[in-house]
Amino acid sequence: MSNPSKATSPSSPNKVLMAVIVAGVFAAIVLSIVSFNTAKQNQGEMKAVTAALEKQTEMMAQMQGTASSQELVDTIRSEMEEARREEMLRPFKAIAGSFANAKEELQNVEPGSEIYGSESAEVSIVEFSDFDCPYCKRFHETPKDVVDQSGGRVNWVWKHFPVHASARPLHEATECVARQNNKLFWIATQLIFDEGGSRGIKPADLGGMLPLDQQAYQECLNGREAKLAVQEDYNFGQEAGVTGTPATYVIHNRTNQVLQLKGAVPANRVMDAVQQLVDAANAQNRAQSEG
Secondary structure, eight states, rough: OOGGGGGOOOHHHHHHHHHHHHHHHHHHHHHHHHHHTTTTTTHHHHHHHHHHHHHHHHHHHTTTTTSSSHHHHHHHHHHHHHHHHHHHHHHHHHHHGGTTTTTTSSSOOOOTEEEEETTOSSHHHEEEETTTHHHHHHHHHHHHHHHHHHHHSSEEEEOOOOOOOGGGGHHHHHHHTTTOOOOHHHHHHHHHHHHHHGGTTHHHHHHHHHHOHHHHHHHHHHHHHHHHHHHHHHHHHHTTTSSSSSSEEEEEEETEEEEEEESOHHHHHHHHHHHHHHHHHHHHHHHHHHH
């Protein structure tokens, strides 16, 4: 005869299910606390996590009695991962719309080249920059503003010049981003400066903040091509006489005339240099036509 004390209670499955649900909610709360601690107490981010928890509560209420405990666990994990991913992409989404002049793919340049604006622009602003240079951070939006106001006449060409060794991994990381998408490269540079360079962001963090092929990105970080590309830019800068950052060269792409600007100069200085080169090119055209 069976022992009644060992008989399985009809409510045991429900108790197991509820235990799983409680564990899931507990895990969600723990993850939420971690998210709060790492989100710098941003009110919008807190609302996003709260919304994710509310969604999970509603989902568990709907699924109770119709799903296995493993299905509930998997669903909760999936929902939390989606919320975490959306949170990481928030800074990207906040600024992506302002980079309309950056093409996703470049057609007429070598791999590893990064250009903001038209590839066929009359004038190029070539900047040697360092992610841990405070003057580079101050100057960073200036070339972009000039390009955005130029009506396609000017583009901005990036050159890696990590004077600070601490910045080099981020330069290599952005090179990996560029190999997937030129537009995402330019957004990545802004995110890095916004986060305070290597003191605020690491290559692994950067990848998660962008809609990239994460596996390809990680493989690139582990490879040699991005490292070599950064070093090539650095060597080129040294050959050109760059000793500090930001170092900017404004070049007329038809006449090959060059003007150099040192430091975090204001936008009007850059615009004046562009106009000076355009005026000189126009004068050259007139002289040739009259001759």
